[in-house]
Amino acid sequence: xxxxxxxxxxxxxxxxxxxxxxxxxxxxxxxxxxxxxxxxxxxxxxxxxxxxxxxxxxxxxxxxxxxxxxxxxxxxxxxxxxxxxxxxxxxxxxxxxxxxxxxxxxxxxxxxxxxxxxxxxxxxxxxxxxxxxxxxxxxxxxxxxxxxxxxxxxxxxxxxxxxxxxxxxxxxxxxxxxxxxxxxxxxxxxxxxxxxxxxxxxxxxxxxxxxxxxxxxxxxxxxxxxxxxxxxxxxxxxxxxxxxxxxx
Numbered sequence: 001x002x003x004x005x006x007x008x009x010x011x012x013x014x015x016x017x018x019x020x021x022x023x024x025x026x027x028x029x030x031x032x033x034x035x036x037x038x039x040x041x042x043x044x045x046x047x048x049x050x051x052x053x054x055x056x057x058x059x060x061x062x063x064x065x066x067x068x069x070x071x072x073x074x075x076x077x078x079x080x081x082x083x084x085x086x087x088x089x090x091x092x093x094x095x096x097x098x099x100x101x102x103x104x105x106x107x108x109x110x111x112x113x114x115x116x117x118x119x120x121x122x123x124x125x126x127x128x129x130x131x132x133x134x135x136x137x138x139x140x141x142x143x144x145x146x147x148x149x150x151x152x153x154x155x156x157x158x159x160x161x162x163x164x165x166x167x168x169x170x171x172x173x174x175x176x177x178x179x180x181x182x183x184x185x186x187x188x189x190x191x192x193x194x195x196x197x198x199x200x201x202x203x204x205x206x207x208x209x210x211x212x213x214x215x216x217x218x219x220x221x222x223x224x225x226x227x228x229x230x231x232x233x234x235x236x237x238x239x240x241x242x243x244x245x246x247x248x
Contacts, residue, residue, distance in 0.1 A: 058083035
């Protein structure tokens with residue numbers, strides 16, 4: 001029984017047909033509605049069929065698969081990136097891709113990616129998450145790490161700290177995720193409307209995880225993991241206003 005529908009976008013005929021075959025064999029719950037070779041074909045196919053999943057290649061001739069996304073109409077599909085290029089993982093994070101599959105595609109990774117979409121659809125009873133940038137705190141964001149994309153609920157993040165060219169993300173489970181995505185990008189993914197605030201050039205915090213505000217030494221906050229985060233003089237007024245709104 002088919003439970004999900006999909007459109008495959010790849011400028012190489014072999015790539016389209018191979019992924020279609022892999023889905024038939026390993027993910028029979030997915031019905032492929034259309035195969036597209038160009039950005040224009042992809043836009044037309046998605047807007048006509050409204051699939052649950054868009055399997056999107058990154059490089060489509062001289063264009064980029066990401067060029068498809070602004071022209072899609074709702075309901076929007078879950079995005080599963082399929083590419084031979086590792087360097088676009090950061091962009092995949094920005095568009096809230098469900099998964100990032102490197103070619104040649106491994107069947108177990110394909111099944112895992114499809115399972116994520118299926119679980120999301122079952123849990124919400126609605127369409128899978130769309131590539132819209134910031135998400136609500138109880139939903140997941142994708143973080144590019146050395147191992148691949150890590151999906152974590154935004155409200156599980158305690159704080160993000162810049163560390164040289166990297167960002168360290170501290171989560172409630174007590175673990176730390178290191179990513180090459182800079183802190184400025186996380187400030188966009190986790191805005192104040194979601195309960196996050198940049199309180200220092202090197203720190204972005206979850207206001208829900210603030211345990212104490214310390215006035216001494218210029219001002220700082222103690223977080224739920226006992227870490228102490230300084231508040232810059234420039235950010236102090238905005239922090240006090242934000243925490244007042246958040247707790248009122």
